[in-house]
Amino acid sequence: MAPKLLRRAVEALSTFKIETPSWGFADTGTRFGKFFQDAAAIDTNDKLADAGQVHALTGCCPTVAVHVLWDFQPGQDPKAVAKLARKHGVKIGAINPNLFQDQDYKWGSFGHNDPAVRARALKHCTDSVALMSGTGSEYLSLWFADGTNYPGQGSIRDRKKFFEDSLRALHAKLGPKQTMLVEYKPFEPAFYATDIADWGMAFLLAKKAGPRAKVLVDTGHHYVAQNIEQIVAWLLDEDMLGGFHFNDRRYADDDLTLGSIDPYQVFRIFHEIHAFAADRGKAPKIAYMVDQCHNEKPKIEAMIQTVVMAQELFAKAALVDHEALRRAQAKNNVVDAELLLKQAFFTDVAPALAAWRKAQKLPADPLAEHRRSGYEKTAAADRRARRKALGLGHGGSFA
Ligand code: PSV
Ligand code: MN
Numbered sequence: 135m136a137p138k139l140l141r142r143a144v145e146a147l148s149t150f151k152i153e154t155p156s157w158g159f160a161d162t163g164t165r166f167g168k169f170f171q172d173a174a175a176i177d178t179n180d181k182l183a184d185a186g187q188v189h190a191l192t193g194c195c196p197t198v199a200v201h202v203l204w205d206f207q208p209g210q211d212p213k214a215v216a217k218l219a220r221k222h223g224v225k226i227g228a229i230n231p232n233l234f235q236d237q238d239y240k241w242g243s244f245g246h247n248d249p250a251v252r253a254r255a256l257k258h259c260t261d262s263v264a265l266m267s268g269t270g271s272e273y274l275s276l277w278f279a280d281g282t283n284y285p286g287q288g289s290i291r292d293r294k295k296f297f298e299d300s301l302r303a304l305h306a307k308l309g310p311k312q313t314m315l316v317e318y319k320p321f322e323p324a325f326y327a328t329d330i331a332d333w334g335m336a337f338l339l340a341k342k343a344g345p346r347a348k349v350l351v352d353t354g355h356h357y358v359a360q361n362i363e364q365i366v367a368w369l370l371d372e373d374m375l376g377g378f379h380f381n382d383r384r385y386a387d388d389d390l391t392l393g394s395i396d397p398y399q400v401f402r403i404f405h406e407i408h409a410f411a412a413d414r415g416k417a418p419k420i421a422y423m424v425d426q427c428h429n430e431k432p433k434i435e436a437m438i439q440t441v442v443m444a445q446e447l448f449a450k451a452a453l454v455d456h457e458a459l460r461r462a463q464a465k466n467n468v469v470d471a472e473l474l475l476k477q478a479f480f481t482d483v484a485p486a487l488a489a490w491r492k493a494q495k496l497p498a499d500p501l502a503e504h505r506r507s508g509y510e511k512t513a514a515a516d517r518r519a520r521r522k523a524l525g526l527g528h529g530g531s532f533a
Contacts, residue, residue, distance in 0.1 A: 135485045139453050143486030144493075146408075146452035152380070152444050153197045153227040153423040154188055154437055156181040156205050162427035169429060172514035176521065178205045179218055180513070184434050186222030187509055191500035192441045193491070197227030199275065199423055202262050203235060212268025219269075226269035228315070228377070228423060231262040234279035234323070244300040245280035245293040245329040256300050260307045267309065273377065273421050274308070275350060277317040281324020281331075293329050298342050305344035315350035315376040315421065316340045320357060322387060333365045337374055348376025352425055353400070354387040355379075363402040370410045370418060377421030378403075380444060389426045391436050393443040400444070401479050404451035412456040432510060438501050442487075449486050453478040 135143070159175040161168055175181040178200070185198040198219060200206070206215060212226075219226050233243035233255050241247065243255035259274070266274055278297075282288045301316070308314060318336040321328055330336050333349060340347035349369055356362055369375035380400070382390040393400055411417040422444070428436040455474055462471035488498060497503035504510070520526075 135481070135483070139481065140486050140489065142452055143449040143483050144490050146449050147194075147445060147486060147490040149417060150445060150448045151194050151196060151422065152441055153199050153421065154185045154195045154441070155199045155201075155423065155425055156185065157201055158424065158426050158428065158437060159184040159433050160204075163429050171432065172518045173510050174433060174517065176517055176524075176526065178215065180517065181205070182219050182222045182224060184437075184513070186224050187434055187504065187507075188437045188441060189224050191497055191504055192438060192445070193494045193496045194445060195224070195441055197225045199228040199230060199425075200226055200269075201230045201232055202258070202265060203232035206265065212265045216269040226271050228273040228275040228421065229262050229266050229269070229271050230275045230277070231259045233258065233276075239279070241288075242278075242280040242293070242329070244278060244297050245288075246296070247288065247292065252296055252300055256303055259300075259304050263304075263307045263309075263312065266312055272311060272313060274304075274312065274314040275317065275377070275423075276314060277319070277350075277352075278330055279323050281321075281326065281328035283324060283326050285326060287326065290327055297329055297339055301339055301343040301347065305347055308344075308346050312346065313376060313421075314340075314343070314347045316343075316347060317350040317352055317355070317379065319352065319355040319387065333369065337369070337372070340374060340376075349374050350377045350379060350421075351375070352379035352381070352387075353392075353403075354381045354383045354389060354425070358385070362399065363406045366403050367406045367410070370406065373418075375418065375420060377423055379423055379425030380440070381424065381426040389428075391426065391428070391431070391443070392424070392440040393447060397443065397447060398479060400447045401451050402475070404448050405454055405475060405478075408451050408454065409456055409459075434504060434510065435501060438504055442500060445487060446483055449483040450478055450481060453481050453483075 159181045161170050161174040175184055182198060189195040216226050233239055238251050238254060244252060246252050262274055305314060316336045316339055318330045318332050319328060320331050336349045340349055353362060366375060380392045382392050382395045384395050424440055426440060459471055459474045491498055
């Protein structure tokens with residue numbers, strides 16, 4: 135690697151952090167069933183310990199996203215959860231309210247036609263803001279399963295209005311340093327009209343809610359042919375990109391390991407972010423998060439793979455020569471413009487990762503080090519015994 139490129143890639147790596155999801159360490163499956171893993175986390179302590187292991191090895195995952203229903207006991211002091219995280223060398227990241235599992239939400243939460251259910255959903259979200267304050271979290275990450283399954287089932291415009299009102303009321307509860315992220319998804323579980331189905335709807339609702347509401351892009355939440363980096367560029371330009379849920383997919387919301395199917399797409403997303411930063415002279419504030427569930431791969435291994443892939447692609451995208459790209463664009467030189475992206479994408483950034491890890495006193499190969507550590511084996515034995523003692527079957531927080 136040329137010294138100038140090496141420097142640029144190392145610099146990019148030193149700014150890059152990505153949050154792991156607590157639910158990615160527990161048993162998960164599809165709606166057809168779960169295949170259990172002995173080493174899967176049983177409780178929040180296990181999940182935070184696993185996230186701590188990923189951070190200790192990769193050095194770039196200091197925070198962990200938590201799901202309120204799955205990670206907090208009712209009435210639990212959030213400070214105790216923050217303390218638990220600290221014990222494992224991490225901090226609590228985004229707080230995810232759960233508005234999809236309770237029977238009350240059969241017909242929706244913020245989009246429900248019954249004001250009492252909407253009030254209940256809002257109360258859960260404002261309680262979640264209190265959890266943010268108690269844990270020191272900066273982000274409230276909102277995803278709604280709301281929608282309808284059949285034409286005519288609900289008034290699309292009424293539901294839109296209900297969302298506008300509830301999101302505005304929720305925004306009013308945020309402190310000055312707290313941000314709410316509005317996530318969109320085209321379908322599942324609603325199969326006719328999801329209330330927040332795409333980035334335009336999330337954008338509009340966030341704008342109407344208030345200045346501390348931004349859009350969250352889950353890379354799995356698009357139709358297959360959609361140009362995600364274009365959405366990212368537009369959101370950046372409007373100062374409305376709040377964060378990402380990274381995962382890869384082949385068909386729908388497959389939650390596969392990042393870059394396992396299409397690493398070039400992730401590169402193109404990062405390229406838009408670096409290009410924006412180059413134009414503005416300042417990196418935008420973005421919450422990079424992983425949202426993946428690994429049903430077959432060992433969970434910590436899959437998370438390490440994901441994090442390392444994200445680092446690699448972020449570093450590669452930092453190598454694009456923006457001035458040369460602007461020159462090529464000005465001349466409508468399509469071939470050279472595209473080549474500038476391709477050259478960066480195909481540059482081997484392993485020397486930069488090695489240099490950065492060495493400077494951070496991190497293992498040269500996080501995955502190999504994890505395997506050498508015996509963590510998986512110890513966790514499996516411990517968790518197998520605890521499941522037996524507690525009379526628990528398997529079962530994670532999310533199916
Ligand atoms: C929904 O598919 C989603 O992407 C939301 O972010 C949820 O919080 C998460 O998955 C649950 O796994
Ligand atoms: Mn998501």
